[in-house]
Amino acid sequence: MQDKVKEGGGRPWYRVAGSKIWYFFNSLKLTLFVLITLAVVSIFGTVVEQNLPVEEYLQKYGEKWTSFILTARLHDMYHSYWFLALLAMLALNIIVCTFERFPPKWKALLNHKSEKFDARLIEKFANHHTFDVAASPEAVKERVVNAFRKKKYDIITSGGGGEFRLYAWKGRIGRLGSDFTHISLLLILLGAIVGSFAGYKDFRAVFVGGEMSVPKADFRLKLDKFWIDYYDSGQIKQYNSLLTVIEDGKEVMKKQIWVNEPLYYKGIRFYQSSYGTAWNRVSEAEIAVQTKGRTEHGEPMLVKWETLTPLAGTKYSVKLIGYAGDFAYDEGTNQVFSKSAESNNPAIHLEIYDGDKLISTPWLFLKYPGIFPAIPNADEDLVFTGYKGIMYSGISINKDPGTNIVWAGSIVMGFGFILAFFVYHRRVWVVVRESGRSTEVKLGGMINKNNLVFEKELKEIVESISSEKARG
């Protein structure tokens, strides 16, 4: 145990280190350093475009600079460990400074009346006045009290007879503004952290008429309708989705959402965030019969999604079971998929029945009719001539239990700003003394900020004490 105790007044090493760290963070130099550093480095993140693919950095900055950018994590700067460390330092700085400064300040503000005051100090203030008034001490005393009351000061008086003292103050609470502001910043930060750890973000694309699941929740959403409003000029006015909340098989709520108007249910928000034409579903497709080897085909017939439809003039029926807006085939998994959300190469997947017997499951391509025969060993072929797409609405999901903390923080911040910038703590000490036939008034004080206002106010007070008129 002995070796763990070092010089620092016989305290164990961890307390010495602890207090060193504490005083490191209890420094306003650190505040200034971190603020200026954050301001300067944040600029890099706006100059170097964030989160591009590596090739683009190589193209823009060359090999040497790219490796620097990647090592210093300038390509994702705001999430890099060193940037977050700077933010954490600022937060620690705020916490330590608040702990260190708030309690003594609070005490001093509460006990300010019992402070001893030396009358000789009055002349040491930047703002002080000494003047004679041709009136009795009693009359002057009354004027002084009235003058400060009129300016909404709180006052206590002491003494009597030949010497009278007064202490006046107002705006004490303004001193707490900076603390409120600092606490509000911490609250907002806390809310953001709570939100990012206890909440989640997700996204679902849901078809009109379809339902979507909600992660970690016991309800589902149904999209009844999606539509776009336009201005008369043709510009887009708003994207809207009509959503129904389904819980335990029952519809419990209906709400129209749009950009800026989310649905809020059981702590989760649902936002209108995108829309489009489905890439893996259509509502119906047009299919026509054609003789193999020919280019002209018969009248197209409408085939609805997943509905067995007999093809007139043939012995076949078809069922539309799949769609890919931008057809692609993965040889590894033997699966068809849409390689983008665009309808670049629309293809449909059919089941073809001869009576009850499934005889073929071809893919047909809108742009390449007849490229693969739809029905093997038959004279007829089927071609895909058109389709009716289906709209989907992109819904962002966000559960953020920190929102209320952020709200509380914002309100505290507003309150803190009002106190910090617009409520000034003023303290004035006055000594009234009989001096021969007139009365001498000594008055001085201080303000925690906005000295110009104080100067003016003191002048007005002095005037109203010395002039006869201000008496009433």
Add this chain to the structure above:
Amino acid sequence: MILSLVFFTFSFVFYLVTSLLYIGHWIFKKKWIGQTATAMAFVALLSTTMILIARAGESGHAPFSNLWESMMLFVWATNAGYLILEYKHKFRAIGAFVMGLEFIAMISASLLPYRFKSAEPLNPALQNKWHWLMDVLRPFGLEKYAIGWLDFHVFTTFIGYAGFAISFGLSLIYLLKERSEANGTKGGIMGAFPEARIIDELSYRAIAWGFPFLATGIVSGAVWANYAWGSYWSWDPKETWSLITWFIYAAYLHARVTRGWRGKRAAYISVAGFLAVIFLYWGVSFVLPGLHAYAS
């Protein structure tokens, strides 16, 4: 569409005349020129108010949605802020710098291509009205005049910009005045200005207005973004630059209040802060891409 631009033309002339009058008052130190200048500043403020009102009527929403409209808001807020300052402290010569800055802003606004000036309907992302306010106004049939996050966010931000602009003007005066005081020159061209220490204090007061309003603008933007799109902050260039600006002024306030950085050093930070504001406001729009780019 036309009316707001007509008022703009008038205002342009008013700001030119106002600036010239203030400069005249500064140089010739004649009281009547100063009084006329103040009167003209009021006329210019009124005319700018008319631009905003006319534009709101033309576009059907609060006039804060494109670069030109926001410039008008900036000019309006700076003018109003300056007149309050002048009324409270009775220093007129300062107007030469502040109104000069406003006239420069008017010139820049007039040079904008027409597509930044035209009245456009709001795009879906910007349409927001407060429900509670609509509920309050509905009984009177006024719910379409309800404001929302967009209006609050932009308005508070621009009061912030106006405070910083005024502080910038004052800091420039401070630096000039300080030099002439150091040279022991009394009177002369800088004689019309109040003492350097008073200018320093006024410059600080302007930042004391700008800073909380910018912060309110930033926080309301984040709260709105979370309400409307589900995330507070995405390090969009505008967001980042607003934070940079805010850091600079936060440094100013901490250095001043706790370390006693006044005078020259404070003035230099104020100038640096306003350069950041200019970049935040114009630079980001034209140079860096993102949601806030007026010029997309």
